[in-house]
Amino acid sequence: MRSLLLFPLLLTSAAAADAVVTYDEHIKPIFREHCLKCHGEDEQKADLNLANFTSVLKGGSGDKAVIAGRASQSLLFQAITAEDDSERMPPKKAPLPAPQIELIRQWIQGGLRESSASKSLVAERDTSFKPAATLNFDGPPPMPESLPTFTPPKLKRPLPIIAMAASPRAPLIAVAGHEHVRLVDANTQKELGVLAFPEGQPNVIRFSLDGRVLMVAGGKPVQSGSVVLFDIKTGKRLTTIGDETDAALAADLSPDQQLVALGGSGKVVKIYNTADGKLRHKLTKHTDWITALTFSPDGKKLASSDRAGGIHLWDATGGGILLSLAEHKAAVRALSWRSDSRMLASGGEDGLLIWWDAKDGWPAITNTNAHPPVRPTGYYGKLPNGVLSAAFGPNGELLTAGRDKQVRLWAANGSVLKSFANETSLPLQTSITFDGKGLFAGDAAGAVRYWTAAN
Numbered sequence: 494m495r496s497l498l499l500f501p502l503l504l505t506s507a508a509a510a511d512a513v514v515t516y517d518e519h520i521k522p523i524f525r526e527h528c529l530k531c532h533g534e535d536e537q538k539a540d541l542n543l544a545n546f547t548s549v550l551k552g553g554s555g556d557k558a559v560i561a562g563r564a565s566q567s568l569l570f571q572a573i574t575a576e577d578d579s580e581r582m583p584p585k586k587a588p589l590p591a592p593q594i595e596l597i598r599q600w601i602q603g604g605l606r607e608s609s610a611s612k613s614l615v616a617e618r619d620t621s622f623k624p625a626a627t628l629n630f631d632g633p634p635p636m637p638e639s640l641p642t643f644t645p646p647k648l649k650r651p652l653p654i655i656a657m658a659a660s661p662r663a664p665l666i667a668v669a670g671h672e673h674v675r676l677v678d679a680n681t682q683k684e685l686g687v688l689a690f691p692e693g694q695p696n697v698i699r700f701s702l703d704g705r706v707l708m709v710a711g712g713k714p715v716q717s718g719s720v721v722l723f724d725i726k727t728g729k730r731l732t733t734i735g736d737e738t739d740a741a742l743a744a745d746l747s748p749d750q751q752l753v754a755l756g757g758s759g760k761v762v763k764i765y766n767t768a769d770g771k772l773r774h775k776l777t778k779h780t781d782w783i784t785a786l787t788f789s790p791d792g793k794k795l796a797s798s799d800r801a802g803g804i805h806l807w808d809a810t811g812g813g814i815l816l817s818l819a820e821h822k823a824a825v826r827a828l829s830w831r832s833d834s835r836m837l838a839s840g841g842e843d844g845l846l847i848w849w850d851a852k853d854g855w856p857a858i859t860n861t862n863a864h865p866p867v868r869p870t871g872y873y874g875k876l877p878n879g880v881l882s883a884a885f886g887p888n889g890e891l892l893t894a895g896r897d898k899q900v901r902l903w904a905a906n907g908s909v910l911k912s913f914a915n916e917t918s919l920p921l922q923t924s925i926t927f928d929g930k931g932l933f934a935g936d937a938a939g940a941v942r943y944w945t946a947a948n
């Protein structure tokens with residue numbers, strides 16, 4: 494894959510905000526100035542003619558030159574932004590000026606309009622949230638009742654909160670600590686109990702869909718890794734799964750609690766049966782450390798991501814690959830399914846926040862700058878601009894955290910509803926309570942902050 498030059502200052506936010514850029518008015522003049530000598534009516538290097546709209550759409554000897562709505566996947570855009578001089582168009586020349594590249598990007602993203610009278614070639618996407626059929630669970634919402642007493646050792650300095658989860662049925666938050674998990678009442682923020690995790694650092698915490706089981710995955714770096722399932726009411730350990738040689742960095746429990754997926758530095762996703770602890774599938778398509786794993790709430794799909802920006806969708810039970818979602822250029826830090834299983838959100842160190850349509854793997858909403866850092870005056874270097882966490886709530890809303898130290902709540906259509914500053918420290922984890930009312934963030938200084946969605 495060709496690497497891309499990035500122009501962070503020029504990237505606009507949501508694709509929807511892009512102005513209408515057309516071939517006739519904006520793009521043809523750029524092609525005439527830089528490309529038509531070799532890709533025009535007279536000469537057509539690589540069989541590519543950029544001199545008229547129809548032949549641009551037709552493409553050249555290689556792939557299609559442009560894909561409506563997908564600049565990053567378009568050969569032409571890759572050709573003008575290639576970092577390698579020998580791969581970049583026009584050959585043996587300086588790259589196109591950044592504003593022209595940005596116009597071409599907007600033209601492709603905006604759906605390849607020929608003139609202002611033309612329609613976008615990107616089909617309108619329905620991103621609306623339709624709640625899944627209400628799950629009918631018996632009994633009251635599961636809360637801790639009789640946990641064994643356990644006092645975690647006092648540390649000089651609290652650890653960063655690298656794992657956190659909200660119960661999908663009860664006012665309950667689980668927060669990772671040193672070799673333990675704290676269970677906190679989401680209404681009062683009082684600690685209800687502590688679960689010991691002598692296996693090591695908890696790197697991932699997930700509730701089962703019925704809220705009765707807590708999955709904790711982690712271990713000791715370059716020593717051991719595993720997944721433990723706990724009963725939420727009694728705190729009893731139900732089972733231990735996996736016997737890895739490195740800490741589990743990503744894991745999830747399937748909605749029917751039959752399967753556990755886990756991954757880490759081994760680059761392989763392993764799916765285990767919870768009943769007998771046996772390895773069921775090994776998924777081997779990732780080229781880097783596995784950073785996140787999540788089953789769709791309908792139990793049909795498993796999404797996995799890696800440190801190089803790769804995301805794959807798998808058939809959760811059969812183990813076959815369904816789709817590869819290529820857009821991120823840096824580590825994917827977060828994956829979250831919307832409760833209707835129609836959208837998967839991904840956030841990464843490249844600053845991208847994407848809502849993927851799970852049906853065909855189309856980036857239905859792309860935010861190129863979800864957590865834009867504030868540039869200190871007099872500083873011109875590259876600023877870290879990552880999305881660190883993303884978690885859907887019950888009504889299709891998404892809560893994210895980023896390197897700009899903001900926690901942000903997004904509506905189902907991808908617009909920002911609210912921003913909260915976490916001035917003291919970098920927010921690493923976000924969770925929305927089962928009723929959508931409580932917004933939680935765990936930060937690098939070990940603190941859990943709380944906001945209400947209502948005010």
Ligand code: HEC
Binds near residue numbers: 531552555568573584
């Ligand atoms: C000096 C001649 C020249 C100019 C100017 C030029 N190209 Fe090319 N282009 C080529 C040649 C030669 C190839 C085929 C060689 C290769 O594949 O690397 C090519 C290949 C391509 C391809 C790949 C086509 C395919 O189907 O494989 C794209 C896309 C492309 N050029 C876009 C552009 C754009 C956009 C511009 C203007 C910004 C441009 N080129 C300017 C000579 C040129």
